[in-house]
Each structure stands twice: as C-alpha cells, then as structure tokens.
Amino acid sequence: MKVAIVSNSKEVSVNVVDELKSELTENNVQLDQINPDLVITVGGDGTLIGGFHQYAQMVDHIRFIGVHTGHLGFYTDWRNYEIKELVKAIVEQEPTSVSYPLLEVHIEEENACTRHYLSLNESTIKRVSQTLKTDIYIKNEFFERFRGDGVCISTPTGSTAYSKSLGGAVIHPRLKTLQLTEIASINNRLFRTLSSPIIIAPDEWITLLPEHVDDYVVTIDSTEIKHHSVRKINYKISDKQIHFAKYRHTHFWSRVEDSFLGQKKKNDTLL
The missing domain is CATH 2.60.200.30 (Probable inorganic polyphosphate/atp-NAD kinase; domain 2)
Known part of the structure; x- marks a missing residue:
C-alpha cells in the first residue's frame, strides 16, 4: 500500500504528520505523494476537501482517511492522539469502503x-x-x-x-x-x-x-x-464517488448530533 499525506500548516498538524510518517515507515508502509492508494489528511474537514481536490483526477481508485487536529468533523474518523492505533489498523486490518456522491x-x-x-x-x-x-x-x-x-x-x-x-x-x-x-x-x-x-x-x-x-x-x-x-x-x-477507508464506524447522525447539539451523554442509546 502506498500512502500520501495532506496537512494544513498548523503546528499541531505538522507534529502529527511527523509522527504519522515515522509510524508508517517503521511499519514498512510506503509513502508516495504522486500515485497513492490511500490519502491521509491531517487537519479538519477543510483539509480533507483540499486533499480531495488535489487527487480528484485519481478519485476512482484511491481512498481517504481523515485525522482531526481540532474538534470532530464529518469527514474525519481519527483524532491526533490516535496515530499509533490508526497505523496499526492500516497494517493489520482490511477496511470497509464507504462511498459518497x-x-x-x-x-x-x-x-x-x-x-x-x-x-x-x-x-x-x-x-x-x-x-x-x-x-x-x-x-x-x-x-x-x-x-x-x-x-x-x-x-x-x-x-x-x-x-x-x-x-x-x-x-x-x-x-x-x-x-x-x-x-x-x-x-x-x-x-x-x-x-x-x-x-x-x-x-x-x-x-x-x-x-x-x-x-x-x-x-x-x-x-x-x-x-x-x-x-x-x-x-x-x-x-464518480469519493471513497473512504473505514476501520471503525461512526454513525452519521452521531456526527450531526455531536457537531450541532452536543447533548448526548455516555451510554445514551435505546436498548
């Protein structure tokens, strides 16, 4: 698997990129900004949208993963403190592919x-x-x-x-x-x-x-x-569609609730 990384210029994102590159290299994952199979964006939804446009001509055969370095976003499944867990999932798991129009x-x-x-x-x-x-x-x-x-x-x-x-x-x-x-x-x-x-x-x-x-x-x-x-x-x-590599599932309506309401409590689900 070949991985490209797209990031914003904030200090926290730059530090995450350094850690991400180190972890990927240690696990023998090839970094390739030109012809990747997987694009990891580090920042927020805006960074992921920028990454999409950077690789739009290849959107049919690549997948995206978003790492958020701020509050949670709609396109980002991972947080900046979960880099080791993310790389472990990339190396050991077969993700599901979720596609959006x-x-x-x-x-x-x-x-x-x-x-x-x-x-x-x-x-x-x-x-x-x-x-x-x-x-x-x-x-x-x-x-x-x-x-x-x-x-x-x-x-x-x-x-x-x-x-x-x-x-x-x-x-x-x-x-x-x-x-x-x-x-x-x-x-x-x-x-x-x-x-x-x-x-x-x-x-x-x-x-x-x-x-x-x-x-x-x-x-x-x-x-x-x-x-x-x-x-x-x-x-x-x-x-054409955009494809996301999903190693864990976050319910869409949970993202909506968290972003706009933020009222849900732990274990606040129907049985």
Whole structure:
C-alpha cells in the first residue's frame, strides 16, 4: 500500500504528520505523494476537501482517511492522539469502503468555452455586487425565475455545511441526491420564488441560465472561480464517488448530533 499525506500548516498538524510518517515507515508502509492508494489528511474537514481536490483526477481508485487536529468533523474518523492505533489498523486490518456522491458542474461561457469541475460539498453562483438573476430548470423543465444574492447546489455530505446555514435540510450521505438552496431570494409582487430547499432525484439535474452579465463568481467547495460571462451551468450527480477507508464506524447522525447539539451523554442509546 502506498500512502500520501495532506496537512494544513498548523503546528499541531505538522507534529502529527511527523509522527504519522515515522509510524508508517517503521511499519514498512510506503509513502508516495504522486500515485497513492490511500490519502491521509491531517487537519479538519477543510483539509480533507483540499486533499480531495488535489487527487480528484485519481478519485476512482484511491481512498481517504481523515485525522482531526481540532474538534470532530464529518469527514474525519481519527483524532491526533490516535496515530499509533490508526497505523496499526492500516497494517493489520482490511477496511470497509464507504462511498459518497460528488457534484459534477459544467459551466458554459459566452465564448463557447466549457469548464468541468467536481465538488465534494457544494457549488454556488453569485455576482460581485449586484443581484443574481437566473432561470432555473430541473431536468430541462422550467421551474422558476430567481432573483436574489445567489444559489447553492450541494451534495448530501455538503448538506451539513453552507447549505444548512441557508436553511437547507440535512441529508444522509447514502442518498444520491442534490439539494438547491436559495441565497437571500427576493419575493414580492414582481418576483416570486419557491423560497424553500429543493431536493431532486438521482436521475435529474439542475440547469441555470443566468442573465448576460460579466461579473459572476462561482465557487467549487472553498475555491472561488471568477467567470466573466456565464451562459449556462449544469449540475448533476457525478458518476464518480469519493471513497473512504473505514476501520471503525461512526454513525452519521452521531456526527450531526455531536457537531450541532452536543447533548448526548455516555451510554445514551435505546436498548
């Protein structure tokens, strides 16, 4: 097995990386940043998302493990003080593979240039300083004419991120679906939108036809991409998925409870 390590620059993460490299080397695990079988990220969910984009072109045949050096995250199963246990599991156990949907984004510009992106959490479109105006289609059928600050399209794993702060639903990551949430929509006698999150089926897709202006900003996860002229954007569930190596199971709803509520007590389960 060949292992790559992706880390943020915080001191605690750098120290964990040193320990991780030492433990892997002692156990004869090959380190390979170019063509790994396994990618271990050290930091938080943002670091794992960065690692995903670094190796997105290889996502079909690699798996990810997240080590958290802060509070618990949705993509991280291991803590910074569990490095010996993690390496022992990598060397001695056969992990299960858990796969989550990815968002595929196709952007057509006015100059006929087409750009393609993969997103783990979400993609948004906004304007720099003006109101966004765009027609929204679902499976090529007109749905609504949106006016507001922007639109967010998220994956199930992204439903606990920016989409949730916009009032979106929390979706279990085993569901292959997309969610559209509006960002500060305008609703009055002239402009009407649904003003509610929309969850679409796996065989459907979302298309935006924005008005012809030259100051659009599109985000792919945490990366901001300025597109001077956008003619059309298509969003759909990708044929590709991100794969995680699971050596132990953490219930998704336990992650949600711990991150947003933190009220569960030890042994607080139904029998």
